[in-house]
Amino acid sequence: MAQSPVRPPGVSEDSFQAALKAFAAIVGPEWVLVSEEDRHTYLDAFAPGNPDEHAASAAVAPKSAEEVQAIVKAANRYRIPLWPVSTGRNLAYGGSAPVLRGSVVLDLKRMNRVLEIDEELGYALVEPGVSFFDLFEALQAAGGKLWISTPAPGWGSVIGNALEHGLGYTPYGVHADTICGMEIVLPSGELVRTGMGAVQGTREWQIFKYGYGPVWDGLFTQSNFGVVTKMGVWLMPQPEAVAYVLVSLPNVDDLPVMVDTLRPLRLNDTINATYTITNPFRSIVDGFSAQGKSRADIYKGPGSIPLEVVTRELAAAGRGIWNATFNLFDRDKGLDLRLAAIQEAFAPVPGAKIQTRRWQRGQPFEQWMRVQPGLFALGIVDWYGGPGGHMNFAPVVAPIGRRVADLYDSIYKRFVEYGIDYYCGLLNVGPRALLVNAVMFFNRDDADLIRRGRELYRVLAQEGAAAGYGDYRAHISFMDAAADMYNYNGHALRALNERVKDALDPHGILAPGKQGIWPQGSRGNRGRT
Amino acid sequence: MRALLALALLSAAGGAQAAEPVLSAQEQQGKRVFDHICVYCHGPGVWGTNRLARRYDKDHALLESRTDLSAQAVRTIVRVGLGSMPPMRRTEVSDADLDAVAAYLTRKSR
Numbered sequence: 001m002a003q004s005p006v007r008p009p010g011v012s013e014d015s016f017q018a019a020l021k022a023f024a025a026i027v028g029p030e031w032v033l034v035s036e037e038d039r040h041t042y043l044d045a046f047a048p049g050n051p052d053e054h055a056a057s058a059a060v061a062p063k064s065a066e067e068v069q070a071i072v073k074a075a076n077r078y079r080i081p082l083w084p085v086s087t088g089r090n091l092a093y094g095g096s097a098p099v100l101r102g103s104v105v106l107d108l109k110r111m112n113r114v115l116e117i118d119e120e121l122g123y124a125l126v127e128p129g130v131s132f133f134d135l136f137e138a139l140q141a142a143g144g145k146l147w148i149s150t151p152a153p154g155w156g157s158v159i160g161n162a163l164e165h166g167l168g169y170t171p172y173g174v175h176a177d178t179i180c181g182m183e184i185v186l187p188s189g190e191l192v193r194t195g196m197g198a199v200q201g202t203r204e205w206q207i208f209k210y211g212y213g214p215v216w217d218g219l220f221t222q223s224n225f226g227v228v229t230k231m232g233v234w235l236m237p238q239p240e241a242v243a244y245v246l247v248s249l250p251n252v253d254d255l256p257v258m259v260d261t262l263r264p265l266r267l268n269d270t271i272n273a274t275y276t277i278t279n280p281f282r283s284i285v286d287g288f289s290a291q292g293k294s295r296a297d298i299y300k301g302p303g304s305i306p307l308e309v310v311t312r313e314l315a316a317a318g319r320g321i322w323n324a325t326f327n328l329f330d331r332d333k334g335l336d337l338r339l340a341a342i343q344e345a346f347a348p349v350p351g352a353k354i355q356t357r358r359w360q361r362g363q364p365f366e367q368w369m370r371v372q373p374g375l376f377a378l379g380i381v382d383w384y385g386g387p388g389g390h391m392n393f394a395p396v397v398a399p400i401g402r403r404v405a406d407l408y409d410s411i412y413k414r415f416v417e418y419g420i421d422y423y424c425g426l427l428n429v430g431p432r433a434l435l436v437n438a439v440m441f442f443n444r445d446d447a448d449l450i451r452r453g454r455e456l457y458r459v460l461a462q463e464g465a466a467a468g469y470g471d472y473r474a475h476i477s478f479m480d481a482a483a484d485m486y487n488y489n490g491h492a493l494r495a496l497n498e499r500v501k502d503a504l505d506p507h508g509i510l511a512p513g514k515q516g517i518w519p520q521g522s523r524g525n526r527g528r529t
Numbered sequence: 530m531r532a533l534l535a536l537a538l539l540s541a542a543g544g545a546q547a548a549e550p551v552l553s554a555q556e557q558q559g560k561r562v563f564d565h566i567c568v569y570c571h572g573p574g575v576w577g578t579n580r581l582a583r584r585y586d587k588d589h590a591l592l593e594s595r596t597d598l599s600a601q602a603v604r605t606i607v608r609v610g611l612g613s614m615p616p617m618r619r620t621e622v623s624d625a626d627l628d629a630v631a632a633y634l635t636r637k638s639r
Contacts, residue, residue, distance in 0.1 A: 031620075037608055038619060045615030061620045088618060095615065109620035129620075133565070154569065375569040378613070379576040386580075387612045 004034045006057040008081050008102040009522075016057070019078035019104075023060040026070040031110070033059040042088070042105050044097040044476070046381065046389030048442060048450050054097040054476055056083065059105035065185060065229040071106065072227065073189040075509045081522075082106045083511050084227045086128035086157030090164060092390050094476035099513035100525060106227065108157075114138040115230065116206075119145045122235050123180065123206040128159045128228060132373035139235070146235040147371055149173050154373020159231045163221045165473060167427060167435075169370045171329055172236045173274035174430055179217050181205040183230035187505035192216075192226075206232035222473070223497070224511035225504050239329040242359045243339060244368045248320025250351035252280070252307065255408060256401025258322050259426070259434070261345050263399040267431040270341045275326035277426040279408070280310045283323050285380055285423055294385050295421070303419040320353060327369060332360060383421070383441040384449070391453050391478070393460045394437040395469035396429070404434060407469065411438045411460060418456040420449070435472055461485055474515075480527045483516025498523075552636070559633025562626045563593070570614070577614065598638045600631035 007016055024032045033039070034057075042059055043051040060082075062068050075082050081103040088096030088109060096105055112129030117138060124135060124146070132154040139146050149168030151161055162175040172178050181195045195211040196204045209215060220226050249258055258277055265271045278286065288297065298313055299305050314321060328338050339356060346352040357368060365371050381388035397407050404426065415422040415438070423439040438460070440453040457478055461471060465485035474482035486493050497517045501508075508519025518526050552560060563571075570577035571592045582590035589595065604627055610616040622630070 033619060041608060041616040041618040043616075045610060059618075059620075087621075091615065096618070107618065107620050109618065133569070137565075375576060378570070379579065381613050382580065389613075 004039060004057045006039070006055045006102050008057055008079075008104065009100070011079055011102075015078045016080070019074060019080045020058060022074040022078070023071055023104075026067050026074065027060060027062050031061040031063075033061065033107075042096050042107075044091075044095045046091045046095065047097070047444065048389060048391050048454055048475065048477060051097065053101060054094065054099065055101055056096075056098055056105045057102045059107045061107040061110050063110045065111075065183060065191060068106070068108075068185045068227055068229055069189045069191060072185055072187060072509070075104070076187070076189070076507050079507055079509065080104055081509055081512050083514075084108060084128075086160030086163075087131050087155060089131075089153065089155045089157070090160065091153070092392060092475065093164070093473060097476060098511070099476045099479055100522070103512070108227075108229075111229065117142045117146070118206070119143060121207060122146055122237055123232055124158075124235055125181075125206060125230060125232050126158050127230060128157055130158050131155050132158060132161075136373050145238050147238055148235060148373070149175065149178070150370065150373040151175075152377035153375050155375065158233055159228055162231065162233065163228060165222060167274060167429060169274045169276075169327060170236055171272045172234065175233075176218075176221055177430075178234040179221075179231060180207065180209050180234055181232035182217055182220060182228050184220055184226040184228050186226050187507075187510045191229075206234075219500070222515050224514040224517055225500065227510070236329070238361065239331075240361050241330060241332040241335050242369050242371075243328040243330075243335045244357040244359075245324075245326055245328065245339070245342060246355045247324040247342075247346060248353045248355075249322040249349065250320055250353075252311065252321055253405075254322045254349075254351075255279075256405045257349055258324055258401075259399050259404045260401035261349060262324060262428075263431075265342060265345055266399070266428055269431075270338050271326055272329055272338075273327050275324055275428055277322065277324045279422065279424040279426075280307065280314060280321050281305065281421060282423045282425055283319055283321075284310055284313050284317075285383060287317065287319075295383055296385060304416045305421045320351075332358075380423075381441065383423070384443045384446065387444050389442055389444055390423075391440045391442070391457055391475055392437055392473070393440075393457055393464075394435045394472050395460075395464045396472050397434050397436055397469060398432065399428065399434045404436065407436055407464075407467070410463065410467070411436065414456060414459055414463070415440075418452045418459075420453060420456060429472075457481065476513075479513060480516045550636070552633070555629050556633045556636055558626070559629035559631070562622065562630050563633060566617075566622065567592070567630065580612065592634055594637070595634065596637045598635045600628075600635050603631040603634050604628070 020032055042056045044054055060071055081100055083098030083103040084106040085096040086108050108128040111127040113127050114130055116125040132150040135148050135158050149170040149172040151166045151168055162179050166175050167173050181197045183193050185191055194216045196202050196208050198211055220228055299309050328335055359369055381390055397404055412422050420440050425437045427435050442449045442453050458481055461481045470485040471482040483494055501517050502520045505519055508521050512519055512522045578590045607617045607627055
C-alpha cells in the first residue's frame with residue numbers, strides 16, 4: 001500500500017498502518033485510497049487558502065452499512081478520526097475535506113442505491129451516494145410522477161444536502177423538513193433506525209416522522225453523532241402547472257418594500273416555494289456567468305465594484321435594481337389566482353414590474369423551472385477570472401423589511417471596507433426566515449484576496465452575533481467561528497452538544513470539529529482552523 | 530439529462546440526426562459515463578464548454594467534437610482537475626469508467 005505523508009494527530013505510525021490494513025480487510029484494498037493522486041482528489045477544490053490545512057491522510061470507501069459498522073469499530077480500536085462524506089461535493093463548505101487535518105475520509109459515494117420509490121405515497125429511500133442527478137434519473141425512469149427539489153448544483157447528495165440544511169426551489173425546498181426516517185451507524189458501530197423504522201419489519205418507515213418517543217432525526221443533521229446510511233425523503237407529486245415570476249423594483253433603497261410585500265404572500269402560501277431576492281450586483285453576475293463572462297468584462301478597478309457601475313450595467317440590460325424570482329406550483333387556474341394576488345400586492349409599489357412564464361404538464365422542462373438538476377450555477381466561481389472559489393456568510397433574519405435592510409447594509413459596508421464585490425442573495429427558508437447569503441468570491445491564486453475574505457468572514461461573524469444573528473452553515477475553516485455566534489448563556493448549546501458527543505463517541509472518532517463540536521481529548525483544536 | 534436534451538435538439542432539427550460512426554463497446558460505456566457525469570459542464574452551452582470557448586475557440590469548446598485530445602490528458606485532467614474543474618475521485622469515476630470516457634472522447638483524435 002502506498003504511504004501517506006499525512007497522519008491523524010496523535011496516532012502512531014504502527015496504529016495508522018494497522019488501521020489501514022483493517023480497513024482494507026473490510027472493503028478490499030482497492031477502496032483504501034492512500035496514493036498521492038487519490039489524496040489530492042479529497043482536498044478542498046475551492047479552498048480559501050492552502051488546502052493542505054485540511055488534508056486527509058487517506059480515504060476508505062465502503063459499499064454497505066455493514067461495512068460502515070466494521071470501519072467505525074476498527075477506527076475506535078486504532079483511534080482514527082473519520083470524516084464521512086456522501087458525494088463529497090459540498091463545495092464552498094469544504095468539499096470532501098475534513099476539519100481536522102489527517103482525518104481519514106469515510107467516502108460513502110459507492111453506496112449509491114435508490115432503494116425504493118413510492119409514487120403513491122410520494123417518497124424515496126436512498127443511500128448517501130445518491131446525487132440529485134441519480135434520483136432525478138431514477139424518478140423519471142419510474143414514470144416521472146414525483147419531482148425532486150434540487151439545490152443549485154445537482155451533483156450533491158440528496159442525504160448530504162438535507163443533513164447540511166440545504167435548500168431547493170420548490171414547495172419541498174427546505175430539505176431537512178423532507179427527511180422521514182433514517183438508518184444510522186452510531187460511533188460505537190451499532191445500527192439504529194429512527195421513527196417508525198424502529199419497528200422490526202415495518203412498511204411505515206417513510207410516512208411518519210415521529211414514531212414513539214423523542215424524535216432523533218434532527219440530531220444527525222449538521223452534527224457528528226452518527227453516519228446516516230439510509231434516509232427517507234419526501235417528494236412532491238408532479239404538479240399540473242408551474243409559473244415563473246420575476247418581480248423587479250427600480251430603486252437602490254427598494255429592498256425593504258420588496259421584503260415586506262413578499263412576506264404575507266409567502267406566509268399565506270400564495271407564493272408556495274422558495275423565493276430568491278438578488279442584490280443589484282448578483283443580478284449582473286448571474287447573467288454574466290451563463291455567458292462565460294467575468295469581472296474584467298465590466299470593471300478592472302481595485303476594491304469592491306462601485307454601485308454606479310452595477311446600476312449602469314443593469315439599466316443597459318433593461319433590468320431592475322432589486323429582482324426577486326420564484327416559481328409557483330398549482331393547477332393552471334390556481335396559478336391564475338396566485339398571480340393575480342401577487343400583481344395586486346405589488347400594484348401600489350412604485351415602478352414594480354412583474355414578468356411571468358408558464359409551463360403545463362406534457363411540455364418539455366425548461367431551465368427556469370429548476371426541476372432538472374444541473375451545474376449551471378457553478379460558473380459564478382470564476383467571477384474574478386478563476387480558478388475560483390467562494391466563501392459564504394449567511395445569517396438568518398426575519399423577513400421584516402427594515403431589519404433585513406439594516407443587516408444587509410451592515411454586511412455591505414464591510415464588503416466595501418475589505419474591497420470585495422458584494423454578491424448577495426436573500427432566500428427564504430420557510431415563510432418566517434430569510435438567509436442573507438453574502439458570498440465572497442476569490443481566485444485561488446490570489447493570496448491577498450483570500451486573506452481579506454477570511455478576515456471579512458470573522459468580522460461579519462463577530463458583528464452578526466453581537467446584533468443577535470447566527471450563520472446557518474459554514475465552511476470547514478469557519479466551523480468554530482460560526483459556532484461561536486451561538487453564544488447564549490456561555491455557549492450552553494455547544495456544551496450540551498459536546499456532552500452528547502462524549503456520551504455517543506467517547507473516543508472522538510467521528511468528524512471531530514464538525515459544526516464546532518469537538519470531542520473530549522481534542523478540544524484543544526477549537527479555534528485553530 | 531442527455532436524453533431530454535437530445536429530444537429537444539431532435540425536435541428542433543426536425544428529426545435530423547448527425548452521422549456518428551459505430552462506437553466500440555468501451556466507447557459506448559464512455560458515452561454513458563459522459564452523459565451521466567461530464568455533460569452537465571461539458572454539454573452544449575454550459576459552463577465548461579463556455580470556459581473552453583473563452584480559453585481557445587468555439588471549435589475546441591465541445592469535448593465530444595474534439596479531434597486533438599489524448600487519452601492521457603483526459604485521464605490526468607479528470608483526476609487532477611483543471612482551472613475551476615475539481616478533481617474526480619475514484620469513487621465517482623472508476624478507473625475503468627475513466628478509461629472508457631477517454632476512449633470515447635479521443636475516438637476522433639486517433
